[in-house]
Amino acid sequence: MAVPAAASVRDANRYRPAEVTGLADLLDRQVRERPDARALVxxxxxxxxxxxxxxxxxxxxxxxxxxxxxxxxxxxxxxxxxxxxxxxxxxxxxxxxxxxxxxxxxxxxxxxxxxxxxxxxxxxxxxxxxxxxxxxxxxxxxxxxxxxxxxxxxxxxxxxxxxxxxxxxxxxxxxxxxxxxxxxxxxxxxxxxxxxxTHANVAASVRNICATYELGPGDATVAVMPFFHGHGLFAALLASLASGGCVLLPERGRFSAGTFWDDMRAVGATWFTAVPAIHEILLDRSEREYPGPQAPPLKFVRSCSAPLNTATQRALERTFGAPLLSAYGMTESSHQATSEPLPQRGALRQGSVGRPTGVEVRVVDRGGHACPVGVEGEVWVQGPTVARGYLADGDESARTFVDGWLRTGDLGALDEDGYLSLTGRIKNLINRGGEKISPEHVEDILAGCPGVAEAAVFAVPDGVYGQRVGAAVVVREADGVGREEILRYCRDRLAAFEVPDRLELVATLPYTAKGGLDRKAVQSRYAP
Missing domain, CATH: 3.40.50.980 (Rossmann fold)
Incomplete structure (x- = not known):
């Protein structure tokens, strides 16, 4: 009995676990089953x-x-x-x-x-x-x-x-x-x-990403993030190819906000992944460039590699009409360690980076003991995606990799359902007279202030308190928000010791090639 055409399409697009053991056989299943299907544009x-x-x-x-x-x-x-x-x-x-x-x-x-x-x-x-x-x-x-x-x-x-x-x-x-x-x-x-x-690390990471987002032959994306880092390499490129999807490589091999939506339509994209800085750019330009009903319908949008503030997340979801899923990972964990699930597979938690994806995550205190639910500590990761250590650096390997666990250096807490919320980096904490302040938390509050596009918080040396809180803020010209308005907004939402003592309005903030805030450049530029 012949299979109806519609059923054949549904079967072709239905999610099936990726069958890979490493980079060498990444294409084998697709070459065997769908040799003429498009892999790249x-x-x-x-x-x-x-x-x-x-x-x-x-x-x-x-x-x-x-x-x-x-x-x-x-x-x-x-x-x-x-x-x-x-x-x-x-x-x-x-x-x-x-x-x-x-x-x-x-x-x-x-x-x-x-x-x-x-x-x-x-x-x-x-x-x-x-x-x-x-x-x-x-x-x-x-x-x-x-x-x-x-x-x-x-x-x-x-x-x-x-x-x-x-x-x-x-x-x-x-x-x-x-x-x-x-x-x-x-x-x-x-x-x-x-x-x-290893090939085993790569295969485990790719399988986890494909399973988390149920990627399959019906999916396509645009390569936004550079392939020389794990975000673009694992999430956009390798997971797409392993699942039989398609990746559009932008002209000249780099992201362009001006051509992004044309690229998305050209490939029939169903999702994309980016860092918060790029999401902010797309959001700021959306009134002029987002094609609205002509945009391809998206299953989801993914954000990773840096914290995404809640205000931006909500605005992106309203604008693009798709859930925004936050994920978390590191180079040492072959990129993804946690992610928010697709809406039909679990609840979305505000401020969360989701649940573990194929690894075990725990939050520990300074003694290495597991913290109770909701208590902040250092995030540790263990599983098949975790690297064995660093090359030619035994001392750093011994500090970072402990009995199979990766000590991430990130601060966070787990809730009763295993969702992880990040609160900052241990090395970034500002010590103001004994009060430990997370720059990421203050940045999240600043980003929620109407008229603020971006914010970077840094430590300012101080002879009395040791350190004070400084902030560099980029504002949207059309909104005309001023320094005092921003500080009033902060005083209503932050503890007194968290409110920036120094606040500068700047034109732009420096970013790394990976797309994250360049905190070293911020510190050297604005802290002296």
Missing amino acids: VTGERVHLSYRGLAFLAEDVAARLGGAGLRPGDAVGLICANTAEFVVGLLGAARAGLVAAPLDPALPGSQLSARLMALGARAVLLDPSVPGVSPLPVPPAWPLRVDVSRAGTAAVVLEPGVCEVSQGGGAAGELSDRDALVLFTAGTTARAKMVPL
């Missing part, structure tokens, strides 16, 4: 690249890397924007058994080389269209281009003279063919830590 002309075509390109790169003398467990760098070159280079390295280390292409060449040398990368796959990167002093760079025709056919171009590889060394001696990735934490060259993630 690329270039300014929005060309569709199928799963079969993407797998072919990855195999081509894998063969060339192996032919150059690279062997399973060797480390290679990957310096690209969110382009087809990144995806093909990453998957090609994985299929060759190599360990890929994505890096921020905006870093100076000297810093890129320093990180690659510390890792012991034997070569680096480099998109030559990235400005200001080439040439790198070390290691040997392999210029990689993916030429995609309007018909969706593609070919890999590795430019002449790319067969050289370095001797390696560095931290790569701690890697094996069980490892898939090395991600660098945010920080300067000296302080950025190298996090090795």
